Amino acid sequence: MQEKVLEIRRLTKRYGDKLAVDDLSLDVCAGDIYGFIGQNGAGKTTTLRAVTGVLAFEGGDILIDGNSVRERPVLCKRMTAYIPDNPDLYEYLTGIQYLNFMGDMFEVPKDMRRERIETYAGMFRISGDLGSLVSSYSHGMKQKLAIIGALLHEPKLMVLDEPFVGLDPEAAFKLKEVFRSMCAAGSAIFFSTHVLDVAEKLCNKIAIIKGGKLIASGNIEDVRGDESLESVFMEVLENDAR
Amino acid sequence: MHAKWPLLLKVQLIGLTGITLAKHSNDPKERRKAAGGIAVLAIFGAILLFYAVMLAIGFCLQGLGKNLPALTVALASVIIFAFTLFQGSSILFATKDHDMVMSLPVPRWQVVLARLLCSYIVALAFALAVAVPVTVVFFVFEGFSFGALGTVFLSVLTCPLLPLAVAAALSTLIAALTARMRFKTLLQSILGIALFVGVMVASFSFSFSANAEGGADMSALFGVLVGKLYPPALLVDMTLSGAAWGVFAFAGISLGAGALFVAVVAQFYERINAALLSRSARAGYKAKDVKSSSAFVALAKKEFKRLFSHSGYLLNGICGALLLLLFGIALAFIDPSAALGLPAADAETAIRVFAPMGAGVMMVFIGMSCPAAAALSLEGSSRGLLFSLPVSGRQILLAKAVPTFVIDCAAGIVFAVIFGLRMEADAVIWVSLLLTVPVYSAFTALFGSFLNYKFPKYDWKNETMAVKNSIPMLITVFGNMVLGAAAIALSAFVGPWPVLVIDALCLAACIALYIGFRKVRLYA
Numbered sequence: 001m002q003e004k005v006l007e008i009r010r011l012t013k014r015y016g017d018k019l020a021v022d023d024l025s026l027d028v029c030a031g032d033i034y035g036f037i038g039q040n041g042a043g044k045t046t047t048l049r050a051v052t053g054v055l056a057f058e059g060g061d062i063l064i065d066g067n068s069v070r071e072r073p074v075l076c077k078r079m080t081a082y083i084p085d086n087p088d089l090y091e092y093l094t095g096i097q098y099l100n101f102m103g104d105m106f107e108v109p110k111d112m113r114r115e116r117i118e119t120y121a122g123m124f125r126i127s128g129d130l131g132s133l134v135s136s137y138s139h140g141m142k143q144k145l146a147i148i149g150a151l152l153h154e155p156k157l158m159v160l161d162e163p164f165v166g167l168d169p170e171a172a173f174k175l176k177e178v179f180r181s182m183c184a185a186g187s188a189i190f191f192s193t194h195v196l197d198v199a200e201k202l203c204n205k206i207a208i209i210k211g212g213k214l215i216a217s218g219n220i221e222d223v224r225g226d227e228s229l230e231s232v233f234m235e236v237l238e239n240d241a242r
Numbered sequence: 243m244h245a246k247w248p249l250l251l252k253v254q255l256i257g258l259t260g261i262t263l264a265k266h267s268n269d270p271k272e273r274r275k276a277a278g279g280i281a282v283l284a285i286f287g288a289i290l291l292f293y294a295v296m297l298a299i300g301f302c303l304q305g306l307g308k309n310l311p312a313l314t315v316a317l318a319s320v321i322i323f324a325f326t327l328f329q330g331s332s333i334l335f336a337t338k339d340h341d342m343v344m345s346l347p348v349p350r351w352q353v354v355l356a357r358l359l360c361s362y363i364v365a366l367a368f369a370l371a372v373a374v375p376v377t378v379v380f381f382v383f384e385g386f387s388f389g390a391l392g393t394v395f396l397s398v399l400t401c402p403l404l405p406l407a408v409a410a411a412l413s414t415l416i417a418a419l420t421a422r423m424r425f426k427t428l429l430q431s432i433l434g435i436a437l438f439v440g441v442m443v444a445s446f447s448f449s450f451s452a453n454a455e456g457g458a459d460m461s462a463l464f465g466v467l468v469g470k471l472y473p474p475a476l477l478v479d480m481t482l483s484g485a486a487w488g489v490f491a492f493a494g495i496s497l498g499a500g501a502l503f504v505a506v507v508a509q510f511y512e513r514i515n516a517a518l519l520s521r522s523a524r525a526g527y528k529a530k531d532v533k534s535s536s537a538f539v540a541l542a543k544k545e546f547k548r549l550f551s552h553s554g555y556l557l558n559g560i561c562g563a564l565l566l567l568l569f570g571i572a573l574a575f576i577d578p579s580a581a582l583g584l585p586a587a588d589a590e591t592a593i594r595v596f597a598p599m600g601a602g603v604m605m606v607f608i609g610m611s612c613p614a615a616a617a618l619s620l621e622g623s624s625r626g627l628l629f630s631l632p633v634s635g636r637q638i639l640l641a642k643a644v645p646t647f648v649i650d651c652a653a654g655i656v657f658a659v660i661f662g663l664r665m666e667a668d669a670v671i672w673v674s675l676l677l678t679v680p681v682y683s684a685f686t687a688l689f690g691s692f693l694n695y696k697f698p699k700y701d702w703k704n705e706t707m708a709v710k711n712s713i714p715m716l717i718t719v720f721g722n723m724v725l726g727a728a729a730i731a732l733s734a735f736v737g738p739w740p741v742l743v744i745d746a747l748c749l750a751a752c753i754a755l756y757i758g759f760r761k762v763r764l765y766a
Contacts, residue, residue, distance in 0.1 A: 049766065052630045056765040073763070078632035088624035090544065092551030100532055104540030105631045114532045131527030 002029035005065055005157045005188040012059030013046050020046045022212040028190050031183045035199035036192040038209035044192040048161050052082035064157055081150035085161040087142045091135035095145055098134055106153035113152060120148040123174050139166040147175060160191035164198060176202055200229040208236055246348040250356035257703060258711060279697060279713050286720055291375045298379035307383045309464050311394045312479035314376045316472035318369040319405045326409035327434050328557040329706045334410060335518050338703045351508035358504060365402035373398040390482060393489045397478045400496035404474060407503035412437055414514060421517045430553035435564060537633050541641035548620060549613050549645050554706045562610025563653035570657035573664050595734060597665035601678040601741040602729030604657060608650045608682050609722020615690030615714040617642035619699045626766050635762030639695055643687035650686060654679035674738035677745050685748035688755040690718045695762060
């Protein structure tokens with residue numbers, strides 16, 4: 001049996017009277033690239049933020065490597081990396097200062113840190129820009145910097161919200177490669193996306209959320225059957241509308 | 243075409259007050275926070291009202307009631323000038339909604355007008371909070387007249403415009419001059435303080451004296467002093483002495499200054515914004531040795547970088563400490579008794595009276611410098627990044643308190659040592675001085691951090707909103723000033739002992755806050 005890196009158990013989150021996530025349960029195992037799809041406002045970002053300990057929730061629990069996010073938040077965060085949909089990084093730091101800050105936060109040893117910064121900054125072609133203030137970066141460069149910062153400590157679980165938005169085609173390709181190599185090394189990726197084509201080609205598992213409820217989840221082959229993911233997704237929405 | 247500035251102004255005011263958030267949020271916590279904020283504002287309004295009434299009665303009993311309207315206008319104007327100057331150019335420029343607003347079909351002058359009016363309304367609220375109770379006292383002691391009422395009404399209504407326009411123009415000029423400089427934030431802060439001191443010195447040097455020179459009655463002398471503090475206020479004084487044109491001239495100057503400011507700034511608005519918002523990237527970075535430190539040190543270093551990243555934050559964060567440092571240095575070179583021309587016997591008495599007050603004075607100035615009270619709010623839209631890091635809420639809040647503690651302590655130590663030596667302090671006074679510096683700095687820092695945790699304001703459009711218009715900052719600064727003023731008053735009567743009691747209470751509060759921070763959970 002595969003090792004469970006992330007277990008979401010009956011997660012419930014309300015914003016006042018509005019139920020944003022309703023009794024949602026799913027497991028992400030080591031080696032999984034798990035896609036999380038749904039319409040705008042379906043509850044994807046809320047779920048991801050709850051997983052990373054950024055958002056408090058009312059019901060259920062979230063376990064990372066067997067540890068509750070509620071009870072041991074710091075330990076869980078140490079194993080996780082989170083990249084939000086709009087990377088609001090510290091604009092008053094330079095790129096290298098930001099990476100050093102992230103390295104310090106996750107206690108990445110100096111040598112390892114230098115090596116990884118060189119590797120990933122080279123891979124995403126921003127080595128020459130690391131001396132500039134983050135405020136001077138384009139959206140895509142900020143996204144790349146956020147990704148490098150998230151990769152520095154080789155997280156066991158990587159949580160990303162729309163990671164491919166703003167990335168150039170080369171960077172998107174490289175990021176997919178990174179995902180695959182991380183999963184081969186035993187990590188897990190859990191990310192939301194609106195691009196069904198990416199989800200279909202990249203993920204081995206998928207979950208569809210609608211109105212805060214999990215509509216379908218599991219291996220991508222099981223979820224889509226003989227149809228395309230797009231058809232399944234549209235079908236799910238239409239069924240619900242009827 | 244209908245004027246669009248009222249709509250822009252309305253949206254800005256809604257953002258400033260957070261009314262919509264409280265009204266439409268489904269989250270009961272948001273509503274409780276809004277209610278708490280209103281309650282805090284009401285309490286501080288009541289304290290301000292109490293102080294204003296007591297001071298006004300004091301002036302009237304001294305026979306200075308006639309000067310109260312002019313004094314109110316002068317004080318309100320100087321405070322508005324200082325606050326606007328310390329806000330920096332962010333009052334008008336480089337706001338987060340700039341692109342959105344400028345893409346609307348609205349003339350530039352209306353955008354500038356809406357931004358200026360938003361600041362005007364906040365300033366007017368402050369001026370009214372002081373002027374209304376003072377005016378009531380004025381009428382009780384000096385008798386009611388419609389003429390006086392009209393004078394007070396017109397002068398208070400227009401008084402924020404001139405200081406707002408002048409201070410906003412000066413801060414814009416500073417921002418424009420330093421936009422391309424390396425240490426622009428620090429430079430902007432130093433220039434801001436230097437300009438404030440310069441304008442006040444110029445005001446005292448060049449003001450025209452109305453109707454009293456040496457030997458005149460107390461009220462006339464006081465009128466001159468008011469004029470020296472803020473020369474246009476003399477026009478209000480003159481109106482109450484019979485020259486009706488004075489207040490109209492005052493209103494005309496104020497409105498003219500506002501209109502001129504809008505007209506001139508509208509011409510250059512986009513260019514100034516572009517200069518302030520654009521940042522060029524330096525390509526060709528060569529990898530150097532990476533530096534590592536503990537998570538807490540990294541967080542604290544980040545807080546220092548944040549403090550020095552925005553002149554409005556820096557100015558508000560360090561103004562008290564900077565003034566304390568300047569007073570300390572000035573005290574080292576100037577003998578106060580010689581400067582006041584006191585005979586030796588009187589000088590000794592003065593030193594005996596003033597020496598125990600030193601710690602209270604430090605409290606007032608240390609309390610004015612509390613960047614910790616806004617540090618969490620300033621995380622703004624990047625708070626998700628911070629809260630997802632593997633550090634506890636306590637570590638985050640403590641790290642946010644570090645710059646406040648370090649800056650206040652550094653300035654406090656310099657002042658305490660110079661003050662102690664200059665005032666020939668005895669052992670107890672030395673203890674009160676040297677103990678107050680770390681204890682009160684720690685208390686200010688931790689209390690500010692705690693209040694910001696309780697009342698965060700993340701949805702700001704520019705840093706100034708988070709720094710100046712925040713409840714934590716208001717409570718910390720005014721609360722500490724009240725505590726400091728109480729310490730000064732008590733020290734004058736019973737020596738340094740009350741300060742030691744306050745220090746002990748603050749130390750206990752620090753320990754309680756440190757322990758209490760263990761329960762802190764930070765969520766977006």
